[in-house]
Amino acid sequence: MFESALANTLLASVALGTACALLSVVVVLRRWAFIGEGIAHAGFGGVGTAWILALLVPAFEKGGQTPLYLTSVAFCLAMAAGIAALSRRERVHADTAIGVFLVASMAWGFVAYGIYGKVRGAMPPGWEAYIIGQMGPMNAAHAMVAVTVCLAVIATLAALARHIVAYCFDPMLAETSGVPGAFIHFLLILLVAMTIVVGIRLTGPLLVTALLILPGATGLLLSRRLARVAAIAVAVGVVGAVSGPLLSHRWRFIPEGPAIVLTLVLQFALAYTASAAARFAQRRLVAAGQEE
Amino acid sequence: MAALVEIQRLDFAFARQLVLKQVTLTIERGSILGLIGPNGGGKTTLLRLMLARYRPTRGQILIDGLTPQQAVSRGNVLGYLPQNHAIPENFPISVRQVVRLGLAGKTGLLRPCLREDLDFVEWLLEHVGLADLADQPVGVVSGGQRQRMLIARALAARPKLLLLDEPTTGIDRSGQQRFMQFLVDLRRQLDLTVVLVSHDLQTVSALCDRIACLNVTLHYHDVPHRLPEDLAHRMFSCDLEAMGIKPTGP
Numbered sequence: 001m002f003e004s005a006l007a008n009t010l011l012a013s014v015a016l017g018t019a020c021a022l023l024s025v026v027v028v029l030r031r032w033a034f035i036g037e038g039i040a041h042a043g044f045g046g047v048g049t050a051w052i053l054a055l056l057v058p059a060f061e062k063g064g065q066t067p068l069y070l071t072s073v074a075f076c077l078a079m080a081a082g083i084a085a086l087s088r089r090e091r092v093h094a095d096t097a098i099g100v101f102l103v104a105s106m107a108w109g110f111v112a113y114g115i116y117g118k119v120r121g122a123m124p125p126g127w128e129a130y131i132i133g134q135m136g137p138m139n140a141a142h143a144m145v146a147v148t149v150c151l152a153v154i155a156t157l158a159a160l161a162r163h164i165v166a167y168c169f170d171p172m173l174a175e176t177s178g179v180p181g182a183f184i185h186f187l188l189i190l191l192v193a194m195t196i197v198v199g200i201r202l203t204g205p206l207l208v209t210a211l212l213i214l215p216g217a218t219g220l221l222l223s224r225r226l227a228r229v230a231a232i233a234v235a236v237g238v239v240g241a242v243s244g245p246l247l248s249h250r251w252r253f254i255p256e257g258p259a260i261v262l263t264l265v266l267q268f269a270l271a272y273t274a275s276a277a278a279r280f281a282q283r284r285l286v287a288a289g290q291e292e
Numbered sequence: 293m294a295a296l297v298e299i300q301r302l303d304f305a306f307a308r309q310l311v312l313k314q315v316t317l318t319i320e321r322g323s324i325l326g327l328i329g330p331n332g333g334g335k336t337t338l339l340r341l342m343l344a345r346y347r348p349t350r351g352q353i354l355i356d357g358l359t360p361q362q363a364v365s366r367g368n369v370l371g372y373l374p375q376n377h378a379i380p381e382n383f384p385i386s387v388r389q390v391v392r393l394g395l396a397g398k399t400g401l402l403r404p405c406l407r408e409d410l411d412f413v414e415w416l417l418e419h420v421g422l423a424d425l426a427d428q429p430v431g432v433v434s435g436g437q438r439q440r441m442l443i444a445r446a447l448a449a450r451p452k453l454l455l456l457d458e459p460t461t462g463i464d465r466s467g468q469q470r471f472m473q474f475l476v477d478l479r480r481q482l483d484l485t486v487v488l489v490s491h492d493l494q495t496v497s498a499l500c501d502r503i504a505c506l507n508v509t510l511h512y513h514d515v516p517h518r519l520p521e522d523l524a525h526r527m528f529s530c531d532l533e534a535m536g537i538k539p540t541g542p
Contacts, residue, residue, distance in 0.1 A: 029383060159402055166396040169383055172374070173442075176343045177449065178367025178397020224429040226384045 006249055008138040009202070009256075012146035013241040016202060016211065019150035020195050021237025022157050024216030025230055026188055029168045035087065035189065036209040038098035039080045040196050043205035045105030046075025048112030051124045055116060061125075072205070073197045079105065080193030084186045138201070146198045153191050164188065165226065202244065203257035211237060214264035221271040236271075240264035296321040296453060296485045297342070302351035304334075304341060311337050313509050315351070321452075324479060324486040326496030326503045326516070333507040335489045336375065339455050342487075343372055356452055367397025371446030375457040375489075379438060381431040387441050388426040391417060394448030409448070416444040419481075420474070436467045440474070447482065457489045468492075472499050 027036055050071035054061040061067070079101055087094035116124045138146075157164065166174040167184040175181035192212065199208040215237035219229035244260030297319035304312040312334045319325050327335045340346050342353055344360035355363040355370065363369040371394070379390075391413050395405050417423045420440040425433060433441060439459060446454060456475075460468040472495060479486055490496050496503060497516040505512035505519070512519060 029380070162393070162396045162399070162405075163401060165385065165389075166393040169380065169385070169390065169393060170377075172345075173372070173377075173445070174393070174396065176345070176364060176370065176372045177394055177446075178365055180365075180401075220382065220384060224382075224384045224431065225386075226389070229384045 004140075005138055006245060008140055008143035009245040010242055012138055012143045012198070013202060013245055014238055015147040015150035016195065016199055017215075017238035017241030018234050019153040020199060020211035020241070021215035021219075021233040021235075022154060022230060023188075023192055023195055024212045024214070024237065025219060025226075025233055026157075026164065026168055026216070027192065027212045028216035028220060030188075032189075032192070033209065033213050034095055034098050035083055036192055036196065036212045038083055038102045039076050039189075039193050040200070040205045040208045041102045042075045042079035042105045043072040043196075043200050044109035045079075046072030047124075047205075048109035049075065051112045051116040054124075055119055069201065072200060075105070076197050076200075077190075077193050080189050080196075081186075084189040087189075088182060088185055142201065146201075149194050149198050153195055156187070156191060160184070160187070202241070203260050207257045207261045210261040210264050211241065214261075214268050215240070218264075218268045218271045221268070221275045236264065236267045240267065294321055295319065296356055297487075298354045299338075300352050300354075302338075302341070302353065303349045304337060304346060305349045310349075310508065312341075312506075315506070315510050317504055317510060317513060319453075319485060319487065320501075321485050322479070322483055323501040324475075324488060324499060326500035327487055327489045327506060328491070328493060328496055328503055329506040329511075335506055336457055338506065339372075339457055339487065339489060342453075342455060343370060365397070367395075367399070368449040369452055371449070371451035371454045373439070373442050373446050373454075373456045373459055376461050377442060379430060379442070383430055386427050386429060387422055387433060388413070388417060390430055390441055391422075391444045391448055394445040398449035412450065413444075413448050416447055419478075420444045436463055436471070439463065439471065443474075443478075447478070447484075450482070452485060454484050454486045455489075456486065458491070459488065460490070460492065460495065468495065475499065 027033060047068055050060070050068045053067070053071065083094075083098055083101060086092060086097040113124060163174070163179050163184055166177070166179050167181060167188075171181050171185070174184075195212065196205075196208050199211055202208075203211065215233035216229070218236045219231075219233035222232050223229050240260050240263045243263040244256035244258075247254050247259040247263075248256040295318040297317070299315055299317040302312055302315040303310065315334075315338065327338065329335050337346065341348055342355065342360055344364045353360055358366070358369065385393075392405070392410070395409050395413070398409070399405050414423075417426050420443065422433075422437060422441055422444065425437065430438075430441070443454075443456075443459070459475075460471055463471060475486065475488075476499065478484060488496065488500060497519075500516060502514060503512065503516045503519055504510060
């Protein structure tokens, strides 16, 4: 049974690693890392709301982790819609608006945690697992939801690649040449939110943005060709996403989420070193050519 | 010549400050219009109204019989080169791919590019002198090459109207002259209508069929050599002959 749970988790990890890696290229190129953080941290506010709901409606708590997860999903999606709308307008700077949402969600989560502890005299169940992304073994249904969402993300990115690249290259130029900028903007942020929602189960809300930043950042260190950057990002993302469950399976004391993030950081560090070494070697070659 | 652009009694205000007032202007097909005026006179704002970036407070703009929103959404009516445009140099695409991005709006969602459009992009790359750099990353091109790349991008969908906002800013004099010759050739070959925003009266007078002088309202719209000297003095503090314009008597 445990092996089957591991297989489900690995299946979801491969799907998530691929979808997040492709989106991470967009996130890095559009400099949306902070938007990802904002949406992901909304999950903590969502969990806080779930704890308060559990106090008000005791039946809510009997569903185990599922109500907790679904409430955070709803919070993340609502937050994504808010961030997408605010980041299209200039009245409040997007970074400021996201910062406000982010700290408000975190603060609300901690206050709800305190209220729950005071009323029940104990910590909310499963909160640590939720934060670091070890919400128990995945069943086949969880895995299928993750795979379906990720396939939808990948299909959307592939189908609208030209418009998305045009928008990422320059939103204003894209819009003046007929690309529906508002549609692409909302769609991309919705896709980011969907992958975050799926990824929270694996890495937790605090670390899920690693999957949405590091693969793309690693790819961009190693290539200036978009197709190659995307391919490298997918490889890095999948290796990172499956390493967490495998390491956690082998050494139970290692939590999945942090293991995924550290594997991604390690790959980024290797790519950074390789790219710096390649630049250094190139400079040496040029200098040697000039001396001759 | 029939009019491609008709602007009727156009007002535009930011908050409560009137930026454009009662502007009425027609632009003939196949012509080059130089849009001149002092800083803050509303030149770039007028371009942005034509690009549907802003909505008029009053009045209307028709481009080939379409509102600016309709013209922009068709993807093959307007081409635009913004002023001093910084492109993301680390963006992982080639010069050819940047030019092809100009087809995205014309092609529409979920449809592949037409072969003839891709062939036209190759023709443009050749014509703007970037064929050899077509597969290079965008980060390697120089300032002048970048302008030509962005012009090719603006022309990729074969627009009827090309809007250029200070296209020669930051390019040296010889580069500016090459650019202007390139524009004249393009206009002839593609039967383009061009609106050129510029501070450079000499360039505008040498290149444009007509000048529109804008400072909140439209002060002048006619051929360059009839530009009244006192208007040029008031707006630019310059001598017309020194700027290469030979004024004729009234």
